[in-house]
Amino acid sequence: MNPILTLDQISFSYHSLDGETAALENINFQVMKGEFVAIVGPSGCGKSTLLSLICGLIEPESGTIRVDGASVGYMLQKDHLLEWRTVYDNVTLGLEIQHKLTPENKEKVLKMLKTYGLEHFKRSAPSELSGGMRQRAALIRTLALEPDILLLDEPFSALDYQTRLEVGDDIGSIIRNAGKTAILVTHDLSEAVSMGDRVIILSHRPGTIKKIMPITFEEKGLSPMQRRNTKEFHSYFNQIWKELKGDGEAVGSTSKVSAERETS
Amino acid sequence: MEKLSAAQAKFLLKEKRHKQKVFFLRILILILFIAVWEAAARGGLINDFIFSSPSRIGSLFLTMAKDGSIFYHIGVTLMETVASFLLVTVLGLLLAILLWSNKGISETLEPYLVVLNSLPKSALAPVLIVWLGNNLKTIIVVGIIIAVFGSIITLTTGFLGVDQDKIKLIYTLGGKKKDVLSKVLVPSSIPIIISTMKVNIGLCLVGIIIGEFLAANKGLGYLIIYGSQVFKMDLVMLSIIVLCVLSAILYYFITMLEKKVKKKF
Numbered sequence: 001m002n003p004i005l006t007l008d009q010i011s012f013s014y015h016s017l018d019g020e021t022a023a024l025e026n027i028n029f030q031v032m033k034g035e036f037v038a039i040v041g042p043s044g045c046g047k048s049t050l051l052s053l054i055c056g057l058i059e060p061e062s063g064t065i066r067v068d069g070a071s072v073g074y075m076l077q078k079d080h081l082l083e084w085r086t087v088y089d090n091v092t093l094g095l096e097i098q099h100k101l102t103p104e105n106k107e108k109v110l111k112m113l114k115t116y117g118l119e120h121f122k123r124s125a126p127s128e129l130s131g132g133m134r135q136r137a138a139l140i141r142t143l144a145l146e147p148d149i150l151l152l153d154e155p156f157s158a159l160d161y162q163t164r165l166e167v168g169d170d171i172g173s174i175i176r177n178a179g180k181t182a183i184l185v186t187h188d189l190s191e192a193v194s195m196g197d198r199v200i201i202l203s204h205r206p207g208t209i210k211k212i213m214p215i216t217f218e219e220k221g222l223s224p225m226q227r228r229n230t231k232e233f234h235s236y237f238n239q240i241w242k243e244l245k246g247d248g249e250a251v252g253s254t255s256k257v258s259a260e261r262e263t264s
Numbered sequence: 265m266e267k268l269s270a271a272q273a274k275f276l277l278k279e280k281r282h283k284q285k286v287f288f289l290r291i292l293i294l295i296l297f298i299a300v301w302e303a304a305a306r307g308g309l310i311n312d313f314i315f316s317s318p319s320r321i322g323s324l325f326l327t328m329a330k331d332g333s334i335f336y337h338i339g340v341t342l343m344e345t346v347a348s349f350l351l352v353t354v355l356g357l358l359l360a361i362l363l364w365s366n367k368g369i370s371e372t373l374e375p376y377l378v379v380l381n382s383l384p385k386s387a388l389a390p391v392l393i394v395w396l397g398n399n400l401k402t403i404i405v406v407g408i409i410i411a412v413f414g415s416i417i418t419l420t421t422g423f424l425g426v427d428q429d430k431i432k433l434i435y436t437l438g439g440k441k442k443d444v445l446s447k448v449l450v451p452s453s454i455p456i457i458i459s460t461m462k463v464n465i466g467l468c469l470v471g472i473i474i475g476e477f478l479a480a481n482k483g484l485g486y487l488i489i490y491g492s493q494v495f496k497m498d499l500v501m502l503s504i505i506v507l508c509v510l511s512a513i514l515y516y517f518i519t520m521l522e523k524k525v526k527k528k529f
Binding site for chain 1: 427429430432434435437438439443447448451452454
C-alpha cells in the first residue's frame with residue numbers, strides 16, 4: 001500500500017532580525033491511509049510547525065512533502081468559532097470559502113450536526129455552546145470539507161481535564177469510525193497513547209525524530225477511554241516518557257527543559 | 265414573570281430614584297443657566313447687545329423659523345457634514361484595508377500619515393480655498409481632511425490587531441486574503457469602525473464649520489461669522505445653540521447604530 005503522506009528530509013527554521021531559530025531538522029516519516037499518528041515532544045520542538053508544513057501554510061526550507069492526491073484539513077488548538085456567525089454559519093465557513101455550499105453538502109453538515117448533538121444549536125451563537133460542543137463544532141467545520149488527512153493541533157488543550165477526556169474519546173471515535181487518516185500533535189502523552197496507532201517522539205528544538213513507536217493493543221477496536229484502562233497503556237506511557245526524559249539529559253538538562261517535562 | 269424578592273424590588277426602586285434624581289438635576293442646571301442669563305440681561309448686569317439673552321434668541325428663532333431661513337442654513341450644514349462623514353468613512357476604510365493588505369505601502373506611508381494627522385488641518389483650509397475655490401467642494405474637503413488621517417491610523421491599527429489565529433483558520437480552510445478580509449477582518453473590526461465613526465461625526469462638523477467660516481454664504485458657520493461681523497450677537501448665539509443640538513442629534517444617531525450592531529457583534 002502506498003503511503004498517503006510522505007515527509008522526506010524536512011527542515012525548517014524561523015528567521016528574525018535577532019537570528020535564526022532552527023525548528024525542525026531532517027524529519028522523515030510516512031503515514032498510511034486510515035492511520036492515526038500522534039506526535040509528541042517538549043514545548044517548542046516544532047510540532048505545530050510540522051502541521052503548518054503538511055497543510056501547506058508554510059514551505060519547507062529543504063526536503064519534500066508528498067500528499068498523494070489527498071486533501072488536508074487542519075483543526076487548530078482553539079476552536080476559533082466566529083462569534084458574529086451562528087453555529088451553522090460557522091460549520092459551513094469552509095464550504096462557503098471554497099464555494100461548495102451545494103444542497104448535498106448542506107444536507108451533510110446538517111446530518112453531522114445531528115450526529116454530534118448540535119442540531120438544536122445550529123441557530124445559536126457560539127457563546128451559547130459548552131467547551132466540548134465548541135470543539136465538536138470546530139471538528140464539523142473541518143470535516144465538512146471532507147479532508148482525506150486530518151491534522152489536529154492539540155485540539156483539546158484549551159478544555160478542562162474532564163471535558164478533555166470526554167471530547168478526546170468522542171472525537172477520537174468519530175475520526176476512527178469515519179476511517180480518516182489523522183495526525184495529532186500533543187504534549188499529553190496519555191492522549192497520544194490513547195488515540196494513536198503510532199507515536200512519533202520529537203526531540204527538543206531543533207525537532208528531530210527520536211523514535212517512532214507503534215502502539216498495538218491485544219484487544220482491537222478500543223475507544224480512547226477504554227485504552228486508558230489497559231496494562232499496555234501504562235507500559236507505552238512509561239516507554240515514551242523515558243524517551244522524552246532521555247532527551248532532557250542529552251541537551252544538558254536545563255531547568256526549563258525539566259519544567260517542560262513535568263507538564264508533559 | 266417571576267415574582268421579585270423584596271430585596272430586589274428595593275434595589276430596583278433605589279436605582280430608579282437615582283436615575284430620576286440625575287435627570288432632574290440635569291434639567292435644573294439648564295433651567296438655572298437660562299434663568300440667570302435672562303435675569304442678568306434684564307437687570308442690566310450684562311449688556312444684552314453683546315451677550316444676547318435667551319428671550320432675544322428665542323424670538324429671533326421664531327422669526328427665522330417663520331421665513332424658514334434657519335432651517336435652510338441647518339440643512340446646508342447638515343448636508344455638508346453628512347456628505348463629508350460618509351466620504352471619510354468610505355475613504356478611511358478603503359485606505360486602511362490597503363495599508364493592512366500591503367506591509368510595504370503601510371511602512372512607506374507611515375511617517376507621512378503621522379505628520380498629516382498631527383498637523384492642525386485648519387491650517388490647510390485657506391490653501392484649499394485658493395486651490396478649489398470659494399465653494400461647497402472646499403467645505404466638504406475641509407471636513408474630510410480633518411477626520412480622515414486619524415481614522416486611517418486607528419482603523420489600520422485595529423486591523424493589524426485582529427487575532428492571527430483566526431486569520432490562520434481562514435487559510436487552513438483554503439481561503440485567500442480576500443476571504444480573510446470579508447470573513448474575519450471586517451466583521452471583527454465592526455466595534456472599532458463604529459467608535460471611529462463616533463469620533464468622525466464630531467470632527468467632520470468641526471471641519472465643516474471651519475470651512476463655512478472661510479468659504480460660505482450659507483450654513484451655520486456662515487451665520488456665526490456674518491453675525492459677529494455685523495454685531496448681531498443674537499444670531500451668533502442662536503447658531504451656536506442650534507449647532508449644539510445638531511451635534512447631539514448626529515452623535516445620538518451613531519449611538520443608535522452602535523446599539524443595533526452590538527447585538528450582533
